[in-house]
Amino acid sequence: MERKGTKRKHLKKRLLWNIALILAVSMTLSTAFGYVFFNKLVKHQKLSGEEGQLGQAAGQLDFMTEDIRQFAKSILIDEELQNLLEEKEFDSEYQRQRHCNRMAKRLVFYGNLRPYIASTILQMEDGRNYSSSYLESDTAYLEEKLKGQEVASFAEEDGYVYSDPYGSGLICYPVHMMDKYEFGRREGILYIEMHLDYFLDQVREYAQDKEYVCLLGNNGRVLFEQDGDGRLAADLEELGEMKSGIHKVRGGYLILCPVEGAGWQLATLVTSFRLWRMGSFVLVFFLLSFLFSMLLILIFISRLMENRIRPITELSERMRTVSYGRLDRMEMEVIPTGDEIETLYECFGDMLGKLRRGEEERKRYEKQKREMEYDVLMSQIHPHYLYNVLNTVVYLAAAGRNKDVVKLVRSLSCTLQNTLNIGEENVETTVRKELDLTESYLDIQRYRYPECFSAEIRCQEGLMECLVPKTVIQPLVENALLHGILPAERPGKILVDVGREGEELVIRVEDDGVGISPENLERFLSGEEMITAKRERKHIGISNVRDRIHYLYGEAYGMEIREREGGGTLILLRLPLKEAPEKEEEKR
Amino acid sequence: MGLWAGAAMLAGCSYKEKRGMPDAQTERQEAEQFPYDEPLPEDYEGTLTMWGWDEDYYRTITEAFQKKYPNVTFSYTSINHGELAEKYGTALLAEGELPDVGWSIIDSRGEIFELDMWEPLEQEPYCFDLSEVFDYLHPRLVNTKGNVCGIEQSLSPAGLAYRRDLAKKYLGTDDPEELEAMMPDWDSFIEKGREVYEKSGGQVYMCFSLGDLRQFFQEQQEIPWCEGKSIDVEKNFGKTMDLVCRFRDERVSDNLVAWTPEWNKAYGEDNHIFTTCAAWAVQFTIISHDPEGKKLGHWGLMSAPEGNVNLGGTTMGITRTCKDKRLAWEFIKFATLSTEGAQALNSLGLMTPARKPYEECPEFKSYKSPWFGDQDIGLYYMDKIVPNIKTRLMTPEDRKIHDSQSLVLNVLNNDRTVTAEEGINMLREELREAFPDFQVD
Incomplete structure (x- = not known):
């Protein structure tokens, strides 16, 4: 069947595309569901993580405030300081200044133990004021400072533990000094002024990878702010109540954590975008795993299908080759797949074997046919034969035997007409025509070999119109004359008898010549071509006639050759009994 | 085996980190990789810690340095300079943390330089040559062993700053030369001060505080406060005590x-005419506390009676525990010796202690401040004060002596009945207590 000119899609590609499509859809759906679920989970975890980090930072601040509280108490119970405070009356200003100086030095001593302490002030209920900065002690400035609203509020407000009284980067922590001889009476307040940076370093460290962080001091004073566009401040204001925990606000989550020891609040705003960005690894993971899985599956399937489809592809290619008639190029090797494909291969192999044998048969037949036709043609129109015949014609004409010339030429004409009329449509002829041809041949040979032989042709009644292969009797007669009688160098006799045995047409050609050699008989029996003693010209041999009968009617029919009783050769042709179509028509 | 080696290495590291002492091999490698006499690569990364008390200076100079080395960061802790010696001492005693770059103020420098915490800058790999800075600074940069422990942040020549408007009103002129001619010595200054006080009805004083004056008088003496183990109180501090009491008694000084906020606040008021004014005080005191002065330009600078002095000053040195000495040296060179550093100082009205920047850019001598009107106070300091500046040799005992003087001064301030002689006796008593094994006369 002729292939269409359109380009066909490769089976592997088609399958791969289909699988890829199904995979893409199913994996996209599963990835999307997975992402939504895990993103929610991660978001929750991140928020908890953020809250934990905030709590840790607040806890660190809390730890620092506790440390300061303990340190402040250790200052108050310092024996030397307590002894100095016992000195209340002085003989002179010089003594009082010395006292102040010693108090300052003692406070400095403690201040030096903590690098974050800027200064310490001790405000006594009896009006005395001391400072670690000796020059500030007992000055109006110090008095004024201690009267400040923020500082003064320490005494009243329990919540005002740590505060930023001056807005100058210094914060203050107060601790009450009680009178051990009068329970509940406050003797003074120790103010520890510290660098806010000491706390802010912790907050800064925490805020390093955060967008919005805020440390709120007492009374909502902002001690640290990392709030580029003011969103955190706005959200805090909107929230109102400073309750610790996670609060959903517009565009994110506000997390608040108290610094218990200081009365401060540490706050951070985690924007939805930041939360998404923090969880973006989930998306990246899912995308990558989606792509990687797709790629891996496709590669794997591609490789798998290649192995599976390769036999089909190869079979297809081979079939295509067969369809183009290139059987000779085909190397058929069964690929052992152990499944239906292997069966296909085996079937195709069998089919191919049959096709190949048929093709070889056909080719052989064609070749044989051509050779036979050629041989027939060449035998009939052999120039030497014609030359001899024409010489005979010349001889007869010269002898004035015009009637003989006419007869001879007519015989030659009849021979040529019968033999040259060959082809696909003319492989058979009637017994009559074949006997006419034989007769014409014998007539010609009678002029060539006068007195050398006699011939008798007999045909059972009703068989004259039977079909026989063309030029099957004349070659046998020629063979009998040339290779049987003439070599005997004595007059011989040729008998042609056409008879019927059941449904077979039997043609006998006998001569009383030298007979067939055992060697040639063996060659004939083995199906080979026989050797003539003197190959003066090529003739349509006995083998040729035999082969043609086999070709036309099969192995059931053919030729026999044997010694004739009394000398000579007997050739027996067995043919199917077939009548000419005209005759059949007439019979009907 | 590898694990043990790793653990040992980690243990070694943690010990060094704890002590903060870089090993000699690391330093040698650093020196080979980044030679000390060549600039560092611009992308050099590192952090330096500092304790200081002058944020304006710190911010200006570090920002300038970071323009050159953007990957360098600084960590600054603000401290009270009066507690500096105790803080360094505590850190050394308790194996506490010292800053990478140590500041040292003149009041306690003699004592601080004796602490074994400084890299000797005159030695390798620093190889600092004292001749790179002004001669009068040399004795103030070395300890008693002769090691250079720091380099001055800036020159600190001091004269008298005065309110032009008040001077004109009460003294008849605001011209510095006329004022200098009018008051060539402290006697004439006291005389004029009495007149001003009386003329203003007791509202206007010549000076703000006895504290600054005491320090100025003392520097004018040009004598070390202690010689060996001997302190001659009368000889060293007698004149100062006398002058302080006269200024107090004659109402020449408030x-x-x-350094108290009250004192700072007074600079923005109209009750005081003169103040001792070192170059650093222009920014630190006047500009910081007299915001109105910028548009009024009512300050002037003149030479003090009986000569000008070097007042104050802070050095920067490299501590032995510094974690990146190469970077610290680059920073100190930049801040104190380089032309870029000089330019940054100039923006603050400060003058680099190094000679070379002035040779390269003579305009660094010039500095005008809106507070001082048209007067080029930079040129005034450099041309009129520095060449004839009075200095004294510092001693390790200076801080305690200084503290004792402050105490006595507070007594003088609070009890006007205490005389100079009594003051000297108090000082003697204080010094005897502070230096029990010294000969205090």
Whole structure:
């Protein structure tokens, strides 16, 4: 069947595309569901993580405030300081200044133990004021400072533990000094002024990878702010109540954590975008795993299908080759797949074997046919034969035997007409025509070999119109004359008898010549071509006639050759009994 | 085996980190990789810690340095300079943390330089040559062993700053030369001060505080406060005590306590005419506390009676525990010796202690401030004060002596009945207590 000119899609590609499509859809759906679920989970975890980090930072601040509280108490119970405070009356200003100086030095001593302490002030209920900065002690400035609203509020407000009284980067922590001889009476307040940076370093460290962080001091004073566009401040204001925990606000989550020891609040705003960005690894993971899985599956399937489809592809290619008639190029090797494909291969192999044998048969037949036709043609129109015949014609004409010339030429004409009329449509002829041809041949040979032989042709009644292969009797007669009688160098006799045995047409050609050699008989029996003693010209041999009968009617029919009783050769042709179509028509 | 080696290495590291002492091999490698006499690569990364008390200076100079080395960061802790010696001492005693770059103020420098915490800058790999800075600074940069422990942040020549408007009103002129001619010595200054006080009805004083004056008088003496183990109180501090009492008694000076917020606040008021003014005080004191002065330009600078002095000053040195000495040296060179550093200082009205920047850019001598009108106070300091500046040799005992003087001064401030002689006796008593094994006369 002729292939269409359109380009066909490769089976592997088609399958791969289909699988890829199904995979893409199913994996996209599963990835999307997975992402939504895990993103929610991660978001929750991140928020908890953020809250934990905030709590840790607040806890660190809390730890620092506790440390300061303990340190402040250790200052108050310092024996030397307590002894100095016992000195209340002085003989002179010089003594009082010395006292102040010693108090300052003692406070400095403690201040030096903590690098974050800027200064310490001790405000006594009896009006005395001391400072670690000796020059500030007992000055109006110090008095004024201690009267400040923020500082003064320490005494009243329990919540005002740590505060930023001056807005100058210094914060203050107060601790009450009680009178051990009068329970509940406050003797003074120790103010520890510290660098806010000491706390802010912790907050800064925490805020390093955060967008919005805020440390709120007492009374909502902002001690640290990392709030580029003011969103955190706005959200805090909107929230109102400073309750610790996670609060959903517009565009994110506000997390608040108290610094218990200081009365401060540490706050951070985690924007939805930041939360998404923090969880973006989930998306990246899912995308990558989606792509990687797709790629891996496709590669794997591609490789798998290649192995599976390769036999089909190869079979297809081979079939295509067969369809183009290139059987000779085909190397058929069964690929052992152990499944239906292997069966296909085996079937195709069998089919191919049959096709190949048929093709070889056909080719052989064609070749044989051509050779036979050629041989027939060449035998009939052999120039030497014609030359001899024409010489005979010349001889007869010269002898004035015009009637003989006419007869001879007519015989030659009849021979040529019968033999040259060959082809696909003319492989058979009637017994009559074949006997006419034989007769014409014998007539010609009678002029060539006068007195050398006699011939008798007999045909059972009703068989004259039977079909026989063309030029099957004349070659046998020629063979009998040339290779049987003439070599005997004595007059011989040729008998042609056409008879019927059941449904077979039997043609006998006998001569009383030298007979067939055992060697040639063996060659004939083995199906080979026989050797003539003197190959003066090529003739349509006995083998040729035999082969043609086999070709036309099969192995059931053919030729026999044997010694004739009394000398000579007997050739027996067995043919199917077939009548000419005209005759059949007439019979009907 | 590898694990043990790793653990040992980690243990070694943690010990060094704890002590903060870089090993000699690391330093040698650093020196080979980044030679000390060549600039560092611009992308050099590192952090330096500092304790200081002058944020304006710190911010200006570090920002300038970071323009050159953007990957360098600084960590600054603000401290009270009066507690510096105790803080360094505590850190050394308790194996506490010292800053990478150590500041040292003149009041306690003699004592601080004796602490074994400084890299000797005159030695390798620093190879600092004292001749790179002004001669009068040399004795103030070395300890008693002769090691250079720091380099001055800036020159600190001091004269007298005065309110032009008040001077004109009460003294008849605001011209510095006329004022200098009018008051060539402290006697004439006291005389004029009495007149001003009387003329203003007791509202206007010549000076703000006895504290600054005491320090100025003392520097004018040009004598070390201690010689060996001997302190001659009368000889060293007698004149100062006398002058302080006269200034107090004659109402030439107010009794504000120096460096207190009250004292700072007074600079923005119209009750005081003169103040001792080192170059650093222009920014640190006048500009910081007299915001109105910028548009009024009512300050002037003149030479003090009986000569000008070097007042104050802070050095920067490299501590032995510094974690990146190469970077610290680059920073100190930049801040104190380089032309870029000089330019940054100039923006603050400060003058680099190094000679070379002035040779390369003579305009660094010039500095005008809106507070001082058209007067080029930079040129005034450099041309009129520095060449004839009076200095004294510092001693390790200076801080305690200084503290004792402050105490006595507070007594003088608070009890006007205490005389100079009594003051000297108090000082003697204080010094005897502070230096029990010294000969205090």
